[in-house]
Amino acid sequence: MRDQGFWRGYWPLLLAIGASQLSQQADMAMVGRLGGAASGAYAMLTRLAVVDLVLMSAMGAVASTAVAKAQRDGGAAQMVGRTLGLALVAGLCCCALGLTAYPALAEALAGDGEVARLIGEAVFWYSLAAPFRFLTNTSAFALHALGFGAAVVRWKLTEFVAKAAANYLLMEHLGFGFAGCFVAGAIILVASTLWCRGTLAAHAIGWIAVPQRSWASMFLRSTAWEAQRILSLQLAVLFSLALFAAPWLGNYEVSRLASYAAGQTFLLVLFSPFMALMRFLAFRLANLREDERAASMRRLWLTGAPITAGGAMLLFIGRDALGELYGQHGPWWSALIQAAAISLPFRYVANVLRAILHARGNFGAVATADGVALWLLATPLVAMGLSLDSPVVAYSSLILPEAASTAWLWRRLDRSPRFGFVVERGENFALSKGNGP
Numbered sequence: 001m002r003d004q005g006f007w008r009g010y011w012p013l014l015l016a017i018g019a020s021q022l023s024q025q026a027d028m029a030m031v032g033r034l035g036g037a038a039s040g041a042y043a044m045l046t047r048l049a050v051v052d053l054v055l056m057s058a059m060g061a062v063a064s065t066a067v068a069k070a071q072r073d074g075g076a077a078q079m080v081g082r083t084l085g086l087a088l089v090a091g092l093c094c095c096a097l098g099l100t101a102y103p104a105l106a107e108a109l110a111g112d113g114e115v116a117r118l119i120g121e122a123v124f125w126y127s128l129a130a131p132f133r134f135l136t137n138t139s140a141f142a143l144h145a146l147g148f149g150a151a152v153v154r155w156k157l158t159e160f161v162a163k164a165a166a167n168y169l170l171m172e173h174l175g176f177g178f179a180g181c182f183v184a185g186a187i188i189l190v191a192s193t194l195w196c197r198g199t200l201a202a203h204a205i206g207w208i209a210v211p212q213r214s215w216a217s218m219f220l221r222s223t224a225w226e227a228q229r230i231l232s233l234q235l236a237v238l239f240s241l242a243l244f245a246a247p248w249l250g251n252y253e254v255s256r257l258a259s260y261a262a263g264q265t266f267l268l269v270l271f272s273p274f275m276a277l278m279r280f281l282a283f284r285l286a287n288l289r290e291d292e293r294a295a296s297m298r299r300l301w302l303t304g305a306p307i308t309a310g311g312a313m314l315l316f317i318g319r320d321a322l323g324e325l326y327g328q329h330g331p332w333w334s335a336l337i338q339a340a341a342i343s344l345p346f347r348y349v350a351n352v353l354r355a356i357l358h359a360r361g362n363f364g365a366v367a368t369a370d371g372v373a374l375w376l377l378a379t380p381l382v383a384m385g386l387s388l389d390s391p392v393v394a395y396s397s398l399i400l401p402e403a404a405s406t407a408w409l410w411r412r413l414d415r416s417p418r419f420g421f422v423v424e425r426g427e428n429f430a431l432s433k434g435n436g437p
Contacts, residue, residue: 006296008147008149009147009149009280009284010280012144012149012150012152012153013144013149013276013279013280014276014280015153015156016140016144016152016156019153019156019157019159020156021268022160023156023159023160023163026160026164026167027042027181028042030168030181031178031181033171034171034177034178037113037114037115037118038118041114041119041122041178042178042181044106044109044115044119045102045106045119045122045123045126048102049098049102050231050234051097052094052098052130052133054230054231054234055090055094055227056090056133056134056137056138057137057226057227057230058223058226058227058229058230059083059086059087059134059137059138059223060137060140060141061226061279061282061358062219062222062226062363063083063138063142063145064141064142064144064279064282064283065282065283065286065358065359065361066079066083066219066286067080067083067141067142067145067146068145068146068283068286068287068359069286071146072286072288076146077204077205077206078209080139080200080206080207081206081207081208081209082212082215082216083138083142083211083219084138084139084142084206084208084209085209085211086220087134087137087138088131090134091130091133091134092130095128095130095131096127098126098127098130099123099124099127102119102123102126106119106120118178121177121178122178122179122181122182125179125182125183125185125186126182126185126186129182129185129186129190132190132193133189135193135196135208136189136192136193139193139196139197139200140156140196141283142200142205143196143199144280145283145286145287146203146205148199155192155195159192166184166188167180167184169184170183171184221364222363223363225363225366225367226366229363229366229371232367232370232371232374232375233374236378239379240378240382240397241260241261243379243383243386244257244260244261244386245257246386249386249387250388251389255332256332256386256391258328259328259330259332259333259336260332260336262326262327263328263337266326266337270315270340271347274348275351277348277351277352277355278352278354278355279355281300281351281352281355281356281359282354282355282359284359285355285356286358286359293356293359300352301352305345312342312344312345313341315337315340315341316337316338316341316342318337319333319337319338320334322337334391335391335392335394336391336395339392339396339397339398342398343398343402346399346402346403346406347402349406350402350405350409353406353409353410353413354366354409357409357412357413362412365412366409369405369408369412370405373402373404373405373408374401377401377404378400379397381393381394381396381397381400381401385397
């Protein structure tokens with residue numbers, strides 16, 4: 001923990017996440033230049049593809065812990081090959097789903113107007129790129145877990161510049177219009193896949209391989225739990241937004257909806273380092289023995305708690321300055337920022353616990369804790385606060401669920417089975433349970 005090498009991969013992971021978000025913003029900017037229904041069509045297509053995005057994120061998270069554990073046991077090369085084999089299958093399934101279902105879903109949601117027509121033009125290219133999207137995402141997580149995150153960041157920045165240039169060329173000069181954004185995406189993803197293949201090969205790491213059935217079953221089970229956790233979070237935020245927009249709930253005013261929407265934009269930025277921390281610690285701790293994980297957990301809390309508390313205090317007193325930046329004022333904005341600040345220490349401790357459980361392979365415990373906290377605490381508190389016209393009650397949904405998750409995960413930690421992705425001797429790989437290495 002005192003060794004600087006422990007944290008070497010954190011900043012590359014955080015920067016890579018930021019670069020991915022930046023690329024999406026560039027897409028939105030280019031699509032917005034087309035005017036008309038283009039922005040709405042882009043937003044709807046990305047919402048329709050929520051299965052792709054959630055599954056891809058979950059698979060990348062599980063793959064990184066599996067690869068890190070295998071690296072400690074000397075089998076990272078083969079483990080990467082098997083995770084990529086499953087990623088390719090998942091990408092092909094999502095490709096088939098997109099080609100067959102997305103056009104009909106778009107027409108059902110938006111009618112047969114301009115939005116559905118634009119989605120119909122783009123969905124072929126978006127779906128065709130799905131296998132490459134899964135391969136590059138899983139490869140990137142594997143490279144982060146293996147300690148090559150800096151190379152991933154450099155490529156992500158190069159990819160961003162290339163994507164922006166390709167968007168401009170195809171959409172503005174070659175007449176592809178709205179579909180050009182997705183044609184460019186497919187081309188860049190093919191190039192990214194080739195880069196990932198070359199980078200892995202340069203480090204003598206395997207490419208696509210057929211996984212063992214028992215190993216694949218355990219991997220997909222963990223992926224399903226993590227996908228459920230991610231999807232539950234997204235649906236809870238969407239449901240809360242719908243509650244804030246409901247004119248029949250409490251004393252409705254536009255300012256409370258505007259404050260919540262602006263706050264969600266800010267919270268995406270605020271919570272990104274915590275999300276990156278959880279992902280980083282999960283594969284970093286997976287590479288340690290169980291006794292080393294326990295020592296690391298204590299040191300993480302001792303060193304990180306003062307930093308998090310200091311950041312929370314700055315955020316708490318800086319709510320008015322943030323309000324000037326986002327153009328928001330009043331009790332609904334102030335309460336949101338104050339609640340977010342108070343939640344930071346709980347969020348830090350909870351994310352360390354989540355990371356340790358993920359490192360053990362116990363994705364189900366984390367998904368259960370977060371899902372229950374979101375739907376039995378967070379959303380009812382939002383509804384109650386809006387009904388009572390109380391920002392304090394509504395935004396306690398940022399504090400109490402995280403505190404409850406922290407308590408539940410702490411109790412679960414001692415009872416959690418110490419299992420994970422274990423490399424067996426020889427050519428075959430399996431998943432096994434036990435008392436840890």
